[in-house]
Amino acid sequence: MAKIAIDVDGVVINLIGSWLNQFHPEYMMEDIKDWNAYKFVGISKKQMFQEWDILNPKKIWLYPGAVTIIHNLKSLGYEIFFLTCKDRKLNKGMIEHDKWILNYMSLGNFPYIINCEKWKYAFDIIIEDNPGIVNHTDIRHKILLMERPWNKHVVSLVHSTPSWYKIETIIERMIKENGRR
Numbered sequence: 656m657a658k659i660a661i662d663v664d665g666v667v668i669n670l671i672g673s674w675l676n677q678f679h680p681e682y683m684m685e686d687i688k689d690w691n692a693y694k695f696v697g698i699s700k701k702q703m704f705q706e707w708d709i710l711n712p713k714k715i716w717l718y719p720g721a722v723t724i725i726h727n728l729k730s731l732g733y734e735i736f737f738l739t740c741k742d743r744k745l746n747k748g749m750i751e752h753d754k755w756i757l758n759y760m761s762l763g764n765f766p767y768i769i770n771c772e773k774w775k776y777a778f779d780i781i782i783e784d785n786p787g788i789v790n791h792t793d794i795r796h797k798i799l800l801m802e803r804p805w806n807k808h809v810v811s812l813v814h815s816t817p818s819w820y821k822i823e824t825i826i827e828r829m830i831k832e833n834g835r836r
């Protein structure tokens with residue numbers, strides 16, 4: 656059965672929304688139109704990373720539908736993996752938050768892989784929000800981009816959706832299409 660890699664931040668966890676809410680409530684997620692979110696808020700990258708690391712996990716938001724749909728995909732027989740780009744030292748708090756939240760949502764039994772070179776794995780589908788992933792043209796057919804304010808400029812290059820609730824249908828279609836390659 657097909658293997659699905661699911662990015663965590665920006666896909667399952669609403670990191671930017673939760674961060675703005677906790678540290679910069681004068682901004683909205685829709686204001687963040689670029690991958691380098693710290694520039695919009697007027698702080699350094701280092702400070703943003705530090706703030707991300709000390710978010711209150713009880714006030715971290717998840718994207719609607721994510722938990723239910725991931726469980727549905729599992730019941731449909733798909734193999735689920737969480738695949739996240741993090742630095743084990745710089746993002747230590749975030750890794751703890753992820754694990755706490757995933758456990759809390761009964762998603763803690765799926766493998767949690769930390770690796771930024773996501774394109775190197777043999778997954779059938781990669782659910783991602785980082786616009787940079789489309790630069791790896793050889794895996795574009797496997798990418799399912801969650802449409803976010805910071806990746807609008809590349810959504811037309813790959814399969815994409817704004818909502819978890821449409822994901823099952825899109826994945827089925829992608830797998831059929833890719834099978835014919």
Ligand SMILES: [Mg+2]
Pocket residue numbers: 662663664665666783784785
């Ligand atoms: Mg992400």
